[in-house]
Amino acid sequence: MAVQELVSRALAHDVRAVSRLISIVEDRREGFEEVYASIYPHTGKAHVIGVTGPPGSGKSTFVDKMALEYRAAGRTVGVVAVDPTSPFSGGALLGDRLRMQRHALDEGVFIRSMGTRGRLGGLSTATSGAVDVLDAAGFDVVLIETVGVGQSEVEIASLADTVILIQVPGLGDDIQVIKAGIMEIGDVFVVNKKDRPGVERVVAEIKMALDLSAPGGHPEGGADRDADRRQWRPPILMTMAESGEGVAEVVEACAAHLEHLGGAGLMERRLRRARAETMEIVSQRIWRGLRERPDARQEAERLAAAIAERRIDPYSAAIDLYKLLISAESARG
C-alpha cells in the first residue's frame, strides 16, 4: 500500500494503518520522512501523558485502568509502552496482545510496545514517532509508559504534556525514586498499592520533597521546574490499580493540570520536546552521514584502534573525526 493511502486511513482512525505507520516510523523504513511530513500537521490535539515509576510499582496495570477510565468517558486512548529491556519491537508482542485482550474488540484503545532501538537514543525518537502517529490518528489521550529508573526513560516521559510519577510503599532504598532529580518532573503523584504498610511514609516523603523544591521552601508553593509549575502544586493521590480504586481521581487531576497549563504552558512544554527531538534527529543524521561515507568510516575505525591501543585519547580523536565530517559534508553541499 502506498504511504499516502496508509496515512489517509490512519487519519481516519484505521488501527491497522496506525500500526503499520508506527512500524515505518519506528524502524525508519523507506518513506518514513514522507509519513512524518504527512501526519505532523494533524498532531498536537492529543493530551500526551507520561507515566513513570520504578519496576514493581504496577505501571502497566495502572495505565490499563487509566485507559478504561478514559474509555468510560467516551475518549479514545493510545498507549506507548517503552520497554528498554526488550530487544523486540514492531508491535503485536505477546505482552501487547495480553494487554490488548483486556480492551478486547475496543478500537478506542491501542497499545504498542517499543523495544530497544539500538544505541544512540533511538528509543526516544521511536517513541515520539509513535506518539505523533497516535495523535494524528485522533486518539484523544496518548499515554507514554516508561520505567522510572534509567536516565533516558525518565527523559522520554518528561517530554509529555503532563507527567505522572508513581511511587509504591515497601520498595527497598535501591528503588527509592523520591530524589530531587526525578521529583521535579512530576505533575501528578500517585502512590499505588496503597494497602501496603508504609503508605503514610511514602506520602510524607513526597510532600517533604515537594516542599523542599518549592520556591523559598514554602509548603504552598510549587516546584521550580518552569514558570507553569510555579502555581501548580502537584497533587498526591493514592490508588489500587488492581481494583481501579482512585484511578478516576488521577484522570481528573491530569485534566486539571492540562487546564492549568493553558495555551502558554502547553506551548512551553511542547517547545522543550521540539528542542530535544530536533537535537536527537540531527545527531542521528550526522552518524548516518558518517556510516554512509567509506572514507569517514575508515577513519573512524582507524581512530578507534588508536584509542584502544592508547595511542590517542578519545577527545583528540573526536576532534579529528569531527573535522573530517564537517569538511566531507560541506563538500557534498
Added chain:
Amino acid sequence: MAVQELVSRALAHDVRAVSRLISIVEDRREGFEEVYASIYPHTGKAHVIGVTGPPGSGKSTFVDKMALEYRAAGRTVGVVAVDPTSPFSGGALLGDRLRMQRHALDEGVFIRSMGTRGRLGGLSTATSGAVDVLDAAGFDVVLIETVGVGQSEVEIASLADTVILIQVPGLGDDIQVIKAGIMEIGDVFVVNKKDRPGVERVVAEIKMALDLSAPGGHPEGGADRDADRRQWRPPILMTMAESGEGVAEVVEACAAHLEHLGGAGLMERRLRRARAETMEIVSQRIWRGLRERPDARQEAERLAAAIAERRIDPYSAAIDLYKLLISAESARG
C-alpha cells in the same frame, strides 16, 4: 594546583588528586582535555568490570564484597557507581561516604558515584572519564556499577571488559531482566540472595536463555555477541552478598573470562568502547558548537517553535539545522 601537578600525583596513586581529576573530567571543567591527553597513555592496564542488575538485586553490597575480595588478594579497586536517579555528582555524597566507611582507611579502594549529567548521554562519557582516571592511577580492577533497567545504563556496563549480570529470585515480572536483549551482554551470571524461594527457577531460566542464544541453540555453545563469546559459556554463580558467600567464585570467574578473552578478545571489546566513546564525544561537540553560535541557537529556537506549532515536522527542521551547522562550522575552518 596546576593540572600537570594533579596528574603526576594521581599517577602516583594519590587519592585526593584522583578525586579532583575525576571532578574535572566529570564536569568538563577547564583543562579537562589536557587531563585526558595526559592520563590516557597510562590507561589500559586495569581489568574493567561492569556489574548490572535490577533495582533491589543487592548490587551495591555485592560490589562492596567484590572489592573486599580483591583487596584480600592484594589488588586495588576503583568503583564507579552510576546512579541516574540522583541529580548530584562530584563525589563524596553521603552514600559514597557510607560505603567508603566499610573500607575505612584503605587507600586501595576508591568509590565514586556519578549522578545525572544532564541530557545527551553525558553520563556515559563522565563514567568513561572516571574509569580512565582510576585506570591511569593504577587501580588494578575498576568496577562499574549500574542499574540494569535503563537503556543507557545497560550500555554503560556493556562497554566493560567483563560484564556481570546479577539476577535475584522473587522479583516481579516487571523487573524480570531475563530477556535476550540483556542476556547477551552477560559474561558472568550471578544469582544473588540465593536463600530466597524461586532460586532454582531463576537459574533454570538463565540456562534456558543462554541455550537459546547459543549458535544453533546448542546447549554447549555460547552466546553470539561476538567472536570471543563463541567459546565462552557464561557461568551461573549463586551468592549471598550480605555474607559474602560465593563472591570469591565470581572474582575467579572474572579472571577466567579475562584470560579467555586474551589479547585479541580484549582488543575487540576495547575497540567497541572506543567507537561508542568517539561517537558520543563528536555529538557533544556538535551541540556545543551549536549552543555557542548565536545564529545557530536562534535558528534552532525558531525551528522548535515551528515544530511545536506544527508548521514544520521535526525531520524537516533537523535537515535545515544540520545544513546550517555544517556550513557555519566549515566556514570557521
